[in-house]
Amino acid sequence: xxxxxxxxxxxxxxxxxxxxxxxxxxxxxxxxxxxxxxxxxxxxxxxxxxxxxxxxxxxxxxxxxxxxxxxxxxxxxxxxxxxxxxxxxxxxxxxxxxxxxxxxxxxxxxxxxxxxxxxxxxxxxxxxxxxxxxxxxxxxxxxxxxxxxxxxxxxxxxxxxxxxxxxxxxxxxxxxxxxxxxxxxxxxxxxxxxxxxxxxxxxxxxxxxxxxxxxxxxxxxxxxxxxxxxxxxxxxxxxxxxxxxxxxxxxxxxxxxxxxxxxxxxxxxxxxxxxxxxxxxxxxxxxxxxxxxxxxxxxxxxxxx
Ligand SMILES: Nc1nc2c(ncn2[C@@H]2O[C@H](COP(=O)(O)OP(=O)(O)OP(=O)(O)O)[C@@H](O)[C@H]2O)c(=O)[nH]1
Numbered sequence: 001x002x003x004x005x006x007x008x009x010x011x012x013x014x015x016x017x018x019x020x021x022x023x024x025x026x027x028x029x030x031x032x033x034x035x036x037x038x039x040x041x042x043x044x045x046x047x048x049x050x051x052x053x054x055x056x057x058x059x060x061x062x063x064x065x066x067x068x069x070x071x072x073x074x075x076x077x078x079x080x081x082x083x084x085x086x087x088x089x090x091x092x093x094x095x096x097x098x099x100x101x102x103x104x105x106x107x108x109x110x111x112x113x114x115x116x117x118x119x120x121x122x123x124x125x126x127x128x129x130x131x132x133x134x135x136x137x138x139x140x141x142x143x144x145x146x147x148x149x150x151x152x153x154x155x156x157x158x159x160x161x162x163x164x165x166x167x168x169x170x171x172x173x174x175x176x177x178x179x180x181x182x183x184x185x186x187x188x189x190x191x192x193x194x195x196x197x198x199x200x201x202x203x204x205x206x207x208x209x210x211x212x213x214x215x216x217x218x219x220x221x222x223x224x225x226x227x228x229x230x231x232x233x234x235x236x237x238x239x240x241x242x243x244x245x246x247x248x249x250x251x252x253x254x255x256x257x258x259x260x261x262x263x264x265x266x267x268x269x270x271x272x273x274x275x276x277x278x279x280x281x282x283x284x285x286x287x288x289x290x291x292x293x294x295x296x297x298x299x300x301x302x303x304x305x
Pocket of ligand 1: 013014015016017018019020021022123124125126127157158159160161
């Protein structure tokens with residue numbers, strides 16, 4: 001298999017830069033979790049791109065942020081470890097935002113990796129005019145120079161419109177080392193099913209809630225079991241899961257008036273879980289308060305951190 005390339009790449013960028021959406025666009029299936037709320041990506045979900053000439057494994061990392069809790073510190077450690085381990089870094093800069101201090105800080109951090117190929121990606125180009133895209137590309141170029149970070153490429157893309165996503169894949173593949181495929185073909189992610197299911201529920205729970213909630217939410221899937229006594233051609237899976245929040249007031253928000261929000265969360269996530277599992281699902285969802293779980297190492301472990 002001479003000439004075959006395989007390796008890892010990850011996206012870096014400020015919250016909401018479009019990293020998850022672009023991961024999905026590259027992989028072609030929904031494996032990473034997107035949400036209109038910042039900083040919702042918590043697990044390093046790998047999406048696989050299989051091609052005749054290459055295999056690209058995309059690692060989606062949470063955003064780096066000012067750590068205020070034990071969870072925050074662990075997330076930052078996880079991010080830096082991921083950056084150090086991948087073959088190529090893709091840095092995202094949304095075209096509808098100017099390069100700011102947060103971006104410069106990230107560029108500085110990535111520049112410290114040395115000699116790793118870094119591709120700059122101007123995301124969300126569908127939201128702005130071609131002139132603005134041009135301006136944005138120049139600003140990205142200048143910011144790289146300032147930090148002494150030579151971009152391998154600067155690529156404008158729109159994950160939503162599908163513009164230049166294939167080109168980006170080509171350019172990333174070029175940076176990967178030669179080697180055989182690392183994962184069996186057809187596999188899209190190596191996350192355990194429970195984690196994917198938990199992330200789907202978490203995403204549904206986060207839709208339309210107030211700003212303080214995202215960091216306080218964790219979802220644990222207790223079990224996924226086939227319902228007994230079902231006809232063979234009509235299987236049903238029972239999925240039992242808990243949504244953990246930090247305070248009683250948050251529990252109220254999640255449950256909603258007469259349970260309306262929780263029901264909505266269930267309906268939204270059930271459809272997607274059925275797609276992941278390929279089987280009709282009965283979802284049993286409970287909300288629990290785990291006081292200040294982000295500051296408590298014992299609880300963090302229980303919740304999988
Ligand atoms: N119009 C447009 N919107 C986009 C595009 N890519 C992402 N978005 C939107 O931007 C928002 C953030 O996208 P995400 O992919 O969740 O961003 P992220 O960088 O993974 O965010 P965090 O997980 O918070 O770090 C979502 O509402 C997306 O729908 C794009 O190419 N065009």
